[in-house]
Amino acid sequence: MDYYKTVFEVIDMRSFSNLWYWIMLAVVWSAASHRVLGVPFDLVQRAGHQGGQFEIDMQDLVRINVRRILMISGTSGMWLLGLACFALTVLALLGFLYSIEFAQAVFLIALPMSLVGGLSIHAAQDIHSRGLIGAPLRKRLIVHRRITQVIGMVSILVTAFWGMYQNLSLGVLGG
Numbered sequence: 557m558d559y560y561k562t563v564f565e566v567i568d569m570r571s572f573s574n575l576w577y578w579i580m581l582a583v584v585w586s587a588a589s590h591r592v593l594g595v596p597f598d599l600v601q602r603a604g605h606q607g608g609q610f611e612i613d614m615q616d617l618v619r620i621n622v623r624r625i626l627m628i629s630g631t632s633g634m635w636l637l638g639l640a641c642f643a644l645t646v647l648a649l650l651g652f653l654y655s656i657e658f659a660q661a662v663f664l665i666a667l668p669m670s671l672v673g674g675l676s677i678h679a680a681q682d683i684h685s686r687g688l689i690g691a692p693l694r695k696r697l698i699v700h701r702r703i704t705q706v707i708g709m710v711s712i713l714v715t716a717f718w719g720m721y722q723n724l725s726l727g728v729l730g731g
Contacts, residue, residue, distance in 0.1 A: 571661030572719035581715060584665060585708035588672055592701045593679060594621035600697050615689055618697070625680040633677075640670055657722060664718060668711035672704050 571577040590597055595617045603614040628636075644667060651660035679700045682688075688696055 571658050572722045577661055581665060581712065584669065585712060588669065589701055589705045589708060592697045592704070593618060593625065593676055593683075595697065597697075597701060600694055604691075604694050611690070615693065618683065618693060622680040622683050625677060626684060629677050629680075640673075644670065660718070660722070661715075664711065664715045668707050671707055675700065675703060675707075 592600065595614060599610060599614050599617070602610040644663065647659045647663035647666060650656045651658075651663050679696065683693065683696055686692075
């Protein structure tokens with residue numbers, strides 16, 4: 557029993573006042589914007605600047621990941637969409653109707669990440685259908701990354717405002 561008490565003291569379930577939540581939020585969005593369709597963005601930049609083997613490696617990684625994304629979305633996409641919508645609905649109801657702060661915190665990460673997931677599927681379909689290679693492929697990956705970064709910035713802003721509101725309304729900062 558003492559073990560559980562210690563764990564819940566270390567992992568504060570009041571998410572918005574917990575430093576670990578904000579670190580995780582930053583890591584999630586950093587990782588999402590660093591890997592574009594599973595391709596590290598520094599490889600995309602090297603392919604643009606140096607070409608050669610970097611270009612070939614980038615195109616191979618994009619081809620592999622695009623095929624993988626399209627296969628998964630084609631075979632089980634509707635099931636995954638239904639499961640994601642169910643999970644988001646449960647989180648939204650628990651978080652905002654029943655005021656469970658942990659569910660609010662997870663929802664504020666999961667909803668925008670699901671938008672990025674949908675955009676990734678769209679980008680994969682676009683790359684596959686147009687048969688993009690070389691400079692047009694790099695341009696499409698850069699556009700996808702910028703959209704992901706904008707979604708991330710808006711998400712972090714909304715989460716920060718909601719977290720400050722929660723902390724101030726519960727009197728965490730005021731005592």
